[in-house]
Structures are given as C-alpha cells and as structure tokens.
Amino acid sequence: xxxTYQAVYDAVRSKMSGGDIGSVVREVAQRAFDIxxxxxxxxxxxxxxxxxxxxxxILLKPPVFPDGDMWCALLGNxxxxxxxxxxxxxxxAAYAFDEAWLKAPTPARARQGVPTNG
Numbered sequence: 001x002x003x004t005y006q007a008v009y010d011a012v013r014s015k016m017s018g019g020d021i022g023s024v025v026r027e028v029a030q031r032a033f034d035i036x037x038x039x040x041x042x043x044x045x046x047x048x049x050x051x052x053x054x055x056x057x058i059l060l061k062p063p064v065f066p067d068g069d070m071w072c073a074l075l076g077n078x079x080x081x082x083x084x085x086x087x088x089x090x091x092x093a094a095y096a097f098d099e100a101w102l103k104a105p106t107p108a109r110a111r112q113g114v115p116t117n118g
Contacts (some may be wrong), residue, residue, distance in 0.1 A: 056101035057085075057094040060078035064090045 016060015052058060063073035067086070071093040083104050087095030 055094075055098050057097045060101070062097060064093055075101075 029054045056057070057073060060075055062073045062083075064071055064073045070088065071090045072084055072086050073090075073093045073096070073098070074082050074084045076084075083097065083100050085093050085095070085100050087093035087096050
C-alpha cells in the first residue's frame with residue numbers, strides 16, 4: 001500500500017512542480033464558488049430593503065387599528081387633522097398611508113381647505 005501511495009504522490013508532485021499552488025487553488029475555488037450572480041441578486045434585495053426602510057409608514061410608525069370592516073393607519077388625533085390610510089389588511093392600510101402622506105397638502109393649504117391633488 002505504501003508503495004502505491006508513494007507512486008501516486010510522486011506522479012502528482014511531478015505534475016505540479018514549478019507551478020503556483022495558490023493560483024491553482026484560487027482558480028478552482030472561483031469556479032466552484034462563483035457568486036457573481038448571487039452578488040447581483042443580493043444587490044437588488046439590498047435596494048428593495050433600503051426602499052422599504054424609507055417608506056413614510058416605516059419611518060413615522062402610525063398606529064394601525066381596526067375601523068369597521070377596514071384597517072386604519074392614522075397619524076394624528078383624528079381623521080380631520082391627521083393623515084390616514086385604509087385597507088382590507090394592515091399591509092394595505094400601510095401602503096394607503098404612504099400614498100396619503102405623499103399627497104398631503106402643506107399645513108397652510110390644509111388650513112385654507114384646498115383639496116389635495118390626486
């Protein structure tokens with residue numbers, strides 16, 4: 001057994017003599033663990049999470065509560081002076097809140113009773 005092992009060892013060693021073992025290992029590892037596609041996917045996921053973290057609902061954290069047969073996300077004391085979003089689910093109410101926040105008039109326009117655009 002030792003003779004066979006020695007022969008195999010010598011044959012492999014003779015093929016690798018003068019070679020750069022580090023570059024061989026690096027090349028094999030790069031082929032085996034190619035993550036270039038995964039990097040693109042992770043980049044896209046990171047951007048999606050970053051977008052979600054900037055949503056008004058996430059930043060302002062309005063309370064969400066049931067209101068009749070809908071869910072309501074309300075920032076403020078009441079519907080007349082606050083900003084609200086309604087939906088069939090808490091998630092839909094959160095997205096409706098985002099839309100309402102982005103369309104809300106300035107305080108001066110709100111005092112004048114100017115309707116929102118949209």
